Amino acid sequence: MAHFGACGASTGYIHPIVWSKCGTWRAGRRQWRQSRDRRAPGESNRSVAREGAIAVNGICTDKAGSTPAPSHAAARAVGIPAASRARSRRRARRVLAYALPGLWALAVLGWQCTTLGGLCFAPLLAATPVIACACTGRRPGVLLGGSYALLALVALAGAGLYETPRRWVGIEAAILIGVAASYFAAGRRARLKRELLRARRAAAAAQEALLRPLPPSVGELEVAASHLSATRGAALGGDLYDVAATPYGVRAVIGDVRGHGLAAVSTVATLLGVFREAAHDEAELAGVLHRLDRGLSRHLRERHPVGDELPDAAEEFATVLLLEVRDDGTALALNCGHPWPYRLRPGPAGSGMLRAQPAAEAEPMPPLGLFPLPAPLPRPTRLELPPGDALFLYTDGAEDARDAAGRYFPLARTLTRAGTGPGGVRAGAGADRAACGGPAALADSVRAGLLRHTRGRLSDDAAVLVLRNARAPASTAVAAPRQPVAGQAAGRRG
Template structure:
């Protein structure tokens, strides 16, 4: 299973400082010794002054050994520096997209991400789950582009969410905080890249940046509220099968257009005990195989649920990621992030715990998504 690596253990500082002078001396001294040996042999050894075939072979062997030693020493130094850089980068990336706790307020959580940028743990996808006094709040987002270039935008959006999730009493306030943080980040980035512009030029490539964002709030009774800005709706996994959590058209992504004055959120029913939500970024559905076919994400989830009616978050992620890598031949071209949240709370009533067998929302046991009384009705969404 692909997962976010844990933090890198730190070495004791006194020991590290004590080794630094020795490493520097070895890094500079060994190449000098090899070079001195080669020059000494060429100037002082009588064999090196001869032109016979045997003397030439010996001289070539000496310089080959010297060259090999230099290459090995340089390679060892570069590998050591590369390991240190990877450790620092891994620690920084884990601080940005920190590993989620396995359990949070009665919810079982598992998340994983695969970056399209080789050597990077964090790409253009973001997620976070936070328990607040208003309920458990979840964000899943996707920054335009992928890889290391998108990390700055991920940091701006995630940092704002981690503060706003606790401060704002409703999801609308959280979303507006994310919009302001993104706008501020893009202005600062535009000034850094084009100091003469003095701000965010509409013709600048930075002005075309956007982030799709899905905000969820799961109450103590399992009631789910959502605000969606251009992001795929999650799937609901239950013993009855797999279905989209909602069918409402999302708002535009954050960035290109301002948010409307009214932000109606969608009431998505209850997450019953034993049920799970599968959140993902569009890289999980847009990846193609060698024949150009898209990855059948819903079919992969249905296969997992068919084998395990009680979805286990870690098993779901492992199965889906394995199927995705088989589909792409192990080389996805876009960042992929997945998050599974299962309700492990005890049922408040004896009849809770199972939905109707019809997962389309038409059966009596199913609870289709509805809109809040203060929200407006959306048309049917067909983009999932």
């Protein structure tokens, strides 16, 4: 059998998959180093790594914005430095966790050897297995901590500090009892951790089935979304969004159910289920809204039957914004008490900033569930979404989030200073090259800003949805060079 190294340095046969992966790894590493050496003063390593990802993955190879699928090996290669540092930190924490019980035993040993006056610190060795259990949480760590304590006790006895065997035996018994109790606690902790992981997997699967991850593009739109729940540990709450490609165009919904966290999940599930069916069945956007209203009313009747005296029974409602982007680029919207989206356009050339302005100023209809829909529904509001522009849809939790001092989150300013245009044009990277993030980078930027502003303590759920018209503007279309017809070419040669 031929022997070969991890990266293909070998003599003999190497499997083609291994060779391709190793070659891509080397190319990615070399590209990252070259980009790092060429970076401008003050430019961060993160931006350099992102530029390296653009070049190595083969994405954004032309000005038209075509984005072929990246190589997974190349994507991993660009993130090698950060991943290596993370692994080093985890390894250092693990080593420190196993070393702390030994350091404690050495400290007790030193105190006992240097203290005069008959003070006895040796019983503190019984805490060594307890410290090991708290630091490592593993049974091997507990046994190692008990070994540290017994070795320190043997060293004290060998030094002649304990002439009374009873005291020596008593301390040894305390250490063994501590080892037994910590061993049992570590095992129970491991079982509870496994049960928690299984519960989290099941919850994540249920959450993904309800609030499904959106594809990078739907029809001619580039799509990205992000969601933050006010309930710690939950991936969804009272906000909802979805995008569907239908025979009538791309339809999107974003909404906010009264309340937040897990208490509003059942209403969210009802609205999303109705939208996913009605978006494909109803030819008009008004029909989808009527279906949502009927579905919510039926859900509230089942949830609060007649005679329900709960004070919240008459206050259940949901704000909803329906959007339809047709094949010709026109966007129609029906709004029931929801904030209007922002229209995002590129700012001044070379600034890397955005122009954010409300996409509409019309008065919305009342939220669903409070009042019946008006008999003649108003005409859908027409929104401008030319090629290259984007619509930033959001819930009020993203705009009403406050910090510890009570200041609101500056959503509009965050959008203008996101450093990424609707097409993902990064400042300083050149307007002729689209970054690989696009709307996803913008959604992630707003999410990170919310977490920084609130320090992870949101009082309400927050959701954002970015829709970018990915059609190439007519002014940027480059005509293909005319090729001579075979007969004409033969005539010229003749």
